[in-house]
Amino acid sequence: MAHEPIAVYPGSFDPIHMGHMAIIQRASLLFPRLVVAILDNTGKDTLFTPLERVDMMREIVADNEAVEVRRFTGLLVNLMRQIDATIIIRGMRAVSDFEYEFQMALMNRRLYPDVETVFLTAEEEYTYLSSRLVKEVAALGGDVSGLVPETVRVRLEHRLGRS
Ligand SMILES: Nc1ncnc2c1ncn2[C@@H]1O[C@H](COP(=O)(O)OP(=O)(O)OP(=O)(O)O)[C@@H](O)[C@H]1O
Numbered sequence: 001m002a003h004e005p006i007a008v009y010p011g012s013f014d015p016i017h018m019g020h021m022a023i024i025q026r027a028s029l030l031f032p033r034l035v036v037a038i039l040d041n042t043g044k045d046t047l048f049t050p051l052e053r054v055d056m057m058r059e060i061v062a063d064n065e066a067v068e069v070r071r072f073t074g075l076l077v078n079l080m081r082q083i084d085a086t087i088i089i090r091g092m093r094a095v096s097d098f099e100y101e102f103q104m105a106l107m108n109r110r111l112y113p114d115v116e117t118v119f120l121t122a123e124e125e126y127t128y129l130s131s132r133l134v135k136e137v138a139a140l141g142g143d144v145s146g147l148v149p150e151t152v153r154v155r156l157e158h159r160l161g162r163s
């Protein structure tokens with residue numbers, strides 16, 4: 001291999017939760033450079049703006065030198081070509097994730113044959129965790145501490161008008 005492969009971990013991260021954190025931590029041990037790519041597709045309803053999601057993520061991964069945070073629009077493979085990345089990291093929670101992830105992996109390889117998708121299994125304790133569920137619970141006044149980084153919990157409360 002000419003050089004160490006660059007890995008990309010794409011997602012909406014609206015907001016980041018502990019399931020994402022575990023994947024970032026583990027992927028950054030496998031790959032010397034990990035780019036967390038925050039999807040900014042206009043038209044998708046998000047609680048946090050792309051800039052807010054990038055800011056939060058940067059703050060949270062600041063002490064991990066292997067990790068870089070970027071925002072992207074459009075096709076993931078276009079970003080990958082641009083930054084010379086060949087590995088896509090995805091988290092796999094359950095069978096429910098499988099079909100969509102499998103389709104995406106095959107499509108991405110068709111669009112960019114050099115790409116390899118690497119699936120990391122979710123942490124057992126976070127298998128049920130998703131951004132959607134975090135937002136739902138927080139909006140209903142439930143306690144999400146321990147499920148998201150503290151800075152995210154605080155920002156969720158502000159956004160939802162609870163403090
Ligand atoms: N609890 C989790 N454990 C491991 N991987 C996860 C977990 N939640 C999400 N992922 C993975 O993180 C990547 C980015 O996912 P995404 O931004 O859609 O998060 P999400 O929690 O699924 O949010 P949403 O509920 O909005 O779909 C995907 O590969 C997804 O499978």
Ligand SMILES: [Mg+2]
Pocket residue numbers: 130
């Ligand atoms: Mg998802």
